[in-house]
Amino acid sequence: MKNGDRLSGKIKVFDGGKLMLETEYGGSIPLDWKKIATLESDQELMIKQDDVTGERAKTLRPAEPGKVILANGEAPKTVELASIEQIMKPKPFVEDLTWSGNVDLALDYKRAEKDTDDYDVDFKTKARHGRWRHNATGEYNREFQDDVKTTENWELEYALDRFITDKFFWQGRAEYKRDKIEELERQRTLGTGPGYQFWDDELGAFSLASLVNRTDYEYSNGEKDNFYALSMKWDYNRYLVGKTVEFFTVGEVGRPLGNAADYSLDAEVGLRYKVTDWASLNLKAEKDMVQGAEGEIDETRYTVGFGVGW
Known part of the structure; x- marks a missing residue:
């Protein structure tokens, strides 16, 4: 010094x-x-x-x-x-098993003219071994107003990447969403397609994947719908100020084949501030939109919470 x-x-x-x-x-x-x-x-x-x-x-x-x-x-x-x-530190293309991830928790209790209890838990984890990369995400949301449930949904996704070169990879993924309140009750998606890893180092990562998906919808009135769609997924994070602050955004935008009226958007953007090596505070905004023949969803959520990472 x-x-x-x-x-x-x-x-x-x-x-x-x-x-x-x-x-x-x-x-x-x-x-x-x-x-x-x-x-x-x-x-x-x-x-x-x-x-x-x-x-x-x-x-x-x-x-x-x-x-x-x-x-x-x-x-x-x-x-x-x-x-x-x-x-x-230089990051090798082919490496032994590495595992990273984070779990974020947000709680909101409001006692006023309307009592509100809001719970949000989500996780994201990645494991890399050689040319294979495993990706898993999950989220659970629940909200009560005056002891009446107004929101309850959860989702899980697993994706497997096979790197062909140090940048290009092929992805296969499966996703399931369940909503107990909205008109669109269930969504199931299977997809596959190529992706490109722009960078992945100590300061963050950025990748895009273009997928062909088969999606099944089930509505609360008993109607069902299924279709094939094209979608674009992104996953971006960047550490700032000596890795004490992290900016991140993940999401997917899709459109059914042969149906110009329908589309879907599932996106998240936020910041994490590292309090310790493993604990962080987080601020997130989430957008979930589905426009379908039998119903639609248009939700925006803002959460502030605490998380752990590894």
């Missing part, structure tokens, strides 16, 4: 002017990049001096204040700390 202190730990990531240092004595510590004099590390790290290109450094060696030496097996290279925009 510029004040003469020397801090030891494992470099997790540098972004947004903050270097995250994992220490045994204080957990993850965000350090102001402007206060750092130089670095020394035996980790292999990706050093990015712009938004596109990056250079792998097998080790970092200390240099005069304001500089660092990148050693990658060739001639060592000295660069200005001010020129570095990001530092992160």
